[in-house]
Amino acid sequence: MPTKSKLYRKEMIYGYLFLAPPVIGMLLFTMYPMLYSIYGSFTDWDGLGQMNFIGLDNYKDLFTDELFHKAMFNTFFMMIGIPIGLVLALLLAMGLNRGIPGTTAFRVIYYVPVISSLAAISILWQWAYNGDYGLVNQFLDLFGIKGPNWLANKHTVKPAIMIMAIWKGLGYSMLLYLAALQSVSRSYYEAAELDGANGFQTFRAITWPMVKPVTFFIVVTSIIGGSQIFTEINIMTSTGGPEYSSASAVFYMWQKAFGNFQLGYSSAMAVLLALFIFIVTLVQFKFNEKSSGDLD
Amino acid sequence: MVLSSKKWSTANIIIFILLCIGAVFMIAPLLWMVTTSFKTKMEVFALPPVWIPEEWLTAKYSEIWTAGPLLSGIKNSVIVAVSVTLIGTFTSSLAAFALAKLQVPHKNKIFLMLLSSIMIPYPAVMIPQFIMFSNIGWNDTLLPLIVPGLFGNVFMIFFLRQYLTSVPNAIIEAAKIDGSSYFGIYAKIVFPLIKPAVAAQLILWFMGVWNDYLAPTIYLTSEENYTLQLVIGNFNAMYAIQTDYPLIMAASVISLLPMLIVFLVFQKQIIESVAISAVKG
Numbered sequence: 181m182p183t184k185s186k187l188y189r190k191e192m193i194y195g196y197l198f199l200a201p202p203v204i205g206m207l208l209f210t211m212y213p214m215l216y217s218i219y220g221s222f223t224d225w226d227g228l229g230q231m232n233f234i235g236l237d238n239y240k241d242l243f244t245d246e247l248f249h250k251a252m253f254n255t256f257f258m259m260i261g262i263p264i265g266l267v268l269a270l271l272l273a274m275g276l277n278r279g280i281p282g283t284t285a286f287r288v289i290y291y292v293p294v295i296s297s298l299a300a301i302s303i304l305w306q307w308a309y310n311g312d313y314g315l316v317n318q319f320l321d322l323f324g325i326k327g328p329n330w331l332a333n334k335h336t337v338k339p340a341i342m343i344m345a346i347w348k349g350l351g352y353s354m355l356l357y358l359a360a361l362q363s364v365s366r367s368y369y370e371a372a373e374l375d376g377a378n379g380f381q382t383f384r385a386i387t388w389p390m391v392k393p394v395t396f397f398i399v400v401t402s403i404i405g406g407s408q409i410f411t412e413i414n415i416m417t418s419t420g421g422p423e424y425s426s427a428s429a430v431f432y433m434w435q436k437a438f439g440n441f442q443l444g445y446s447s448a449m450a451v452l453l454a455l456f457i458f459i460v461t462l463v464q465f466k467f468n469e470k471s472s473g474d475l476d
Numbered sequence: 477m478v479l480s481s482k483k484w485s486t487a488n489i490i491i492f493i494l495l496c497i498g499a500v501f502m503i504a505p506l507l508w509m510v511t512t513s514f515k516t517k518m519e520v521f522a523l524p525p526v527w528i529p530e531e532w533l534t535a536k537y538s539e540i541w542t543a544g545p546l547l548s549g550i551k552n553s554v555i556v557a558v559s560v561t562l563i564g565t566f567t568s569s570l571a572a573f574a575l576a577k578l579q580v581p582h583k584n585k586i587f588l589m590l591l592s593s594i595m596i597p598y599p600a601v602m603i604p605q606f607i608m609f610s611n612i613g614w615n616d617t618l619l620p621l622i623v624p625g626l627f628g629n630v631f632m633i634f635f636l637r638q639y640l641t642s643v644p645n646a647i648i649e650a651a652k653i654d655g656s657s658y659f660g661i662y663a664k665i666v667f668p669l670i671k672p673a674v675a676a677q678l679i680l681w682f683m684g685v686w687n688d689y690l691a692p693t694i695y696l697t698s699e700e701n702y703t704l705q706l707v708i709g710n711f712n713a714m715y716a717i718q719t720d721y722p723l724i725m726a727a728s729v730i731s732l733l734p735m736l737i738v739f740l741v742f743q744k745q746i747i748e749s750v751a752i753s754a755v756k757g
Contacts, residue, residue, distance in 0.1 A: 187652075188579065194658040195580030201567040203586060205627020206593045213601035213608065220604065227607060272498065275491045282492070288743055289499045292506065295739045295746075297687040299705040300728040303712045304509045307721055315508050318525045347502070352750070359751035408597055411689040415709055430599045430690075437603050438694060447603055454600035461595045 214454065217447045225444035238448035248449070250424050251432035254338060255407060258428070261342035262402045266395065269350055273357030274387070287358070291351035298348070302415035305344045306331060309416075331416055334425035341412050341426060353398050360394040361387070393468075400464040404457050410434065429453060506732075513537070513726035520721050536726040543723060544714070545699050546730065549707030556618055556703060557685040560625030565678050568628040572636035573666050577648050578658070587637070590630050598690065606694055616697045625685065632677045635752075639673040640666070676749035679742055683735055704731050 221238055223231040242248050272290065276283050293301065308315040311329025320327040330340040364386065372382045410430040413420070420427030420435075427435075429449065437446035512520060514533050519526040540546050574580055575587050609620040643666070651661045667674075692703045702710065711727045739746060 191579050191658065192581060195574045195578040195583065198570040198574035198578070198658075198662075199580065199583070199586055201626075202571045202590055202628035202630065202633060205624060206590055206630070209605060209624040209627070210593045210596050210601055213604035214596050216604035217600055272495070275495050278488060278491065280488050280492050280495070282495075286495050286499060287747065288740070290502050291743075291747065292736070292739070293502060295683060295735050296506075296732050297689075297705055297735065299687070299689050299709050300731050303708060303724060303728050304505055306712070306716075307512070307725070308505055308508070313521055313523075313525070315505060347505075350502070355747060355750055404597070408599055410599070414689070414693065415712060418713065433599060434690075434694075438606075443603050443607070450600040450603060454596055457597050457600075458595055 217450045217454070220444050220447035221451045223444045225447065226441050227443050228441070231444070234444070238445050241445065242448055242452070247424060247427070248429075248432060251427045251429050254425065254427055255409065255429045257338050258342050258345065258409060259403065259406045261346045262399060262406065264342075265346040265349055265353060265402075266398060268346070269353035269398075270357050270391065270395075272350070272354045273361055276354070276358055277361040287351075287355070290354055293348045294351040296348075298411045299415060301344070301348055302412045305340075306416045309340050331426075332422055334422040337417060337421045337426040341416065344412065345406075345409075349402070353402075356394050356398060357391055360391045364390045396464065396467055400460060403460050407453060407456060407460075509725050510729055513722050513729050515722050517720070517722065521719075533722070536722045537730075539723060540711075540727045540730065544707055544711050544727070545702060546704075546707055546711075546727060548700050549702050549704040552618060552701060553686055553704040556621045557682050559622050560685050561678050561682045563626045564629050564681070565632065565674060567626065568632040569636055569667065569670065569674060570662060571628055572633045572640060572670075573662050575633065576637045576640035577643070577645065577666070590633060594630050602691070602694060609695070615695060616701055617695075618701065618703075620695045621685075621688075621691055621703070629681055632681060635677055635749075636670055636673060639670055643669050672745070673749075676742075676745045679738060679746055680749065683738070686735060707731075 220231070222233055222235060224234050224237075225231045276286055309317075309330035311317060311327070311332065314327075314330075316330065317327035328336050330336045368386050369382065372386060377385070408430050409428045413426055413428050413431045414434075417426045420431060430453070433446045433449040433453070436442045436449070508527075511527065511529060513536055515526065515529040516531075516533060519529055575583055580586075605620070605624075609615060614620050614623075647665060648661055651665055656664070687705065688703075689705045689709070692706050693709075696702050696706060699707075699710070708724075708727050708731045711724050715721075715724050
């Protein structure tokens with residue numbers, strides 16, 4: 181039938197037409213710049229003069245750049261908040277999954293920081309961390325504790341930003357946990373109760389295995405997000421904190437690129453960041469393959 | 477462990493109280509921000525602290541409009557977020573339709589390629605993008621924030637494609653036989669069917685664009701081009717030196733309000749679509 185092949189051709193043309201915008205967008209604004217970042221990382225690119233190939237020099241310099249090490253350390257240090265937030269979110273979700281009245285209201289309240297703009301939240305917490313008049317120290321004062329000037333002290337600036345990040349992200353993880361918990365059939369818990377299992381046993385045998393995939397999802401997305409932390413640092417400690425103790429990897433990259441115009445050097449950092457995220461995503465992919473096999 | 481007959485058991489009462497304490501911790505900083513915006517400078521620096529202002533001063537809420545380019549910031553943010561999400565949703569949903577319902581050779585390969593591009597973080601491509609847009613003279617305009625988004629959003633394509641698999645192929649085949657054009661099928665049949673999913677994804681995307689901070693800091697240099705987030709960031713940097721915290725907090729409250737209203741109105745849809753994203757992701 182000639183008409184069928186003609187129809188098929190038409191469908192194909194329209195299909196490609198509909199797919200063209202996202203594919204062109206991806207090539208133009210993601211793939212091409214990514215390849216350019218890789219290329220640029222091997223040059224002395226400064227945005228003005230000629231780009232000279234300098235081999236691995238940028239990477240070698242990063243290896244001995246103390247500020248870069250500091251920024252990397254700070255970035256990973258602030259990720260300590262991830263497991264803390266995870267535990268709190270799971271506890272909250274379990275509390276909310278008991279059919280207690282007011283669940284919807286709690287869900288909304290805990291979610292408000294998530295939808296709030298990070299810039300406004302950072303401004304609010306910068307003021308809340310003020311040593312003399314901030315909300316945090318006023319609260320601690322009720323218990324007779326004299327709080328530090330959080331953001332001006334190199335020992336407290338990272339924990340301070342971490343606490344804020346936990347506060348902001350808690351509602352999101354809680355919501356994901358709650359969705360996972362609600363998909364667990366009630367009959368499992370009833371059976372466990374009939375068997376005389378205590379709360380801890382029920383948690384270990386039923387709840388934890390059921391929320392494990394979500395936990396993994398949250399950990400991976402938080403690591404990916406955490407490795408790109410920027411806005412909080414830029415607003416709350418615009419110079420990178422006392423002795424550069426709150427500067428993150430992306431903050432350092434941003435300073436080097438748009439402050440000093442060391443574009444080649446920042447590109448090397450960009451490549452390392454992309455590589456790190458690529459590996460984390462790959463791990464998640466492998467894990468998902470394995471765990472979806474378990475469920476069947 | 478969980479039985480509805482024991483709604484007010486001792487354990488549940490304790491948990492309820494703990495949840496209330498947690499809720500206070502979540503909401504107190506935001507309320508404090510609001511009360512601060514109504515305080516006098518004296519009250520802000522009073523010891524012992526003043527929690528509730530003696531007199532609710534609204535002066536700061538009229539002052540903020542002249543203290544910085546707040547109005548143009550709102551206007552710029554609206555321009556960016558509306559144009560990106562409206563046009564981007566159109567291109568994304570067309571692509572999702574092609575991926576889910578049209579016979580296109582290599583479409584799964586194309587889909588995988590799009591998906592793999594999500595792995596590349598924005599900071600890794602921002603430098604070449606910046607140079608690219610500078611070379612065509614788009615620096616200090618809203619265009620670098622708008623144009624990439626118009627080509628669609630891979631997350632949205634992913635979810636809409638997923639959603640479309642539940643639409644029976646027979647409906648689309650029937651329309652083809654009736655002689656509808658492909659765009660006609662999309663506009664008259666597919667789009668109305670996926671509208672709820674589109675709406676939820678659009679809201680989430682809108683919030684993401686509205687709250688973006690890194691890209692605007694790179695591109696926008698003159699104050700009249702600032703998006704709202706940059707304007708309040710600038711308020712913070714400028715007026716903190718003068719310790720005018722009520723003014724800073726008033727501007728921040730204004731910047732939070734639009735998203736807060738959107739959230740409270742659509743909280744059910746937003747919460748549901750976020751929950752689905754995790755189960756599917």
